Amino acid sequence: MAKIFISGSSDGLGLLAAQSLMNMGHRVVMHARNEERKEALIKKFAKSENILIGDLSKQNEIIRLAEDANGFGKFDAVIHNAGIYNASAKDIFTVNVLAPYMLTCLMQASQRLIYVSSDMHLGGQSHLEKETFPTNQMTYSDSKLLLLMLCKAFANKWNKRYINALHPGWVPTKMGGKGAPDDLKKGYETQVWLAVSEEAAVKVSGEYFFHLKKSNYHKQADDVELQAKLIAHCEKISAVQFNL
Ligand SMILES: NC(=O)c1ccc[n+]([C@@H]2O[C@H](COP(=O)([O-])OP(=O)(O)OC[C@H]3O[C@@H](n4cnc5c(N)ncnc54)[C@H](OP(=O)(O)O)[C@@H]3O)[C@@H](O)[C@H]2O)c1
Secondary structure, eight states: OOOOEEETTSHHHHHHHHHHHHTOOOOEEEEEHHHHHHHHHHHHHHTTTOOOEEEETTHHHHHHHHHHHTTTTTSSSEEEEEOSSSSOOOHHHHHIIHHHHHHHHHHHHEEEEEOOOOGGGGGGGOTTTTOOOOGGGOOOOHHHHHHHHHHHHHHHHHHSSSEEEEEEOOOOSSSTOOTSSHHHHHHHHHHHHHHHOOOOOGGGOOOOEEEEOOOOGGGGGOOOHHHHHHHHHHHHHHOOOOOO
């Protein structure tokens, strides 16, 4: 039985991945943004006594969430799933990029780290070539490119761990909308597979998957100089060090 933490598991793909993993017999620690969302989750989902709270748009709450998560010891896998699409540029950067950075640095080291990116990252810009890093111009696509870049940087640093990213497909969740064309089940099975499978195919690092297969990604994510700049920005903004 593996122990897994999933950010943003009160709804959508995070909730579905949590349910799938629990049905397989794994222990899942879930996460909701606040007490109200936690209560709603408990009402519809009996097995959810292990639910942490924290608003990922607030740095102090991200730090507290990491501390609370560390109360469960080391997780076998962490799925960085929480994400937002329709929000201010600042919140998009904080929730989609800075929170995964801070949680990764502050939580005890899991053997497997999984970052839920998006194929929209292919149309994103890193903004890292610029003199100043414009978090106030951040789009969703930009944030998902930066998240993939972070994943690659972590994979380069901790090369004995399995650290990967994925695109879940355009699926009908609150974010994807009712008309989303892709298969909802396929939308969470890759992160579940990366979290617990013993297949050789998941014991890799720095890869980007779509529906259980490696997929094409924005090659800028492999640029180690840009990765270093991104890490430096995250360190500066959060005061959380990468070299713990
Ligand atoms: N759906 C798609 O078509 C699609 C496509 C590509 C990538 N993705 C990615 O897949 C991941 C999951 O998306 P989804 O479709 O499942 O979205 P969703 O249904 O909107 O669920 C997002 C989850 O993240 C949580 N969250 C958002 N902002 C938060 C905050 N500030 N603090 C704490 N929790 C927060 C949400 O909590 P609340 O319930 O409280 O809002 C919810 O549990 C995201 O990273 C998304 O970018 C989705």
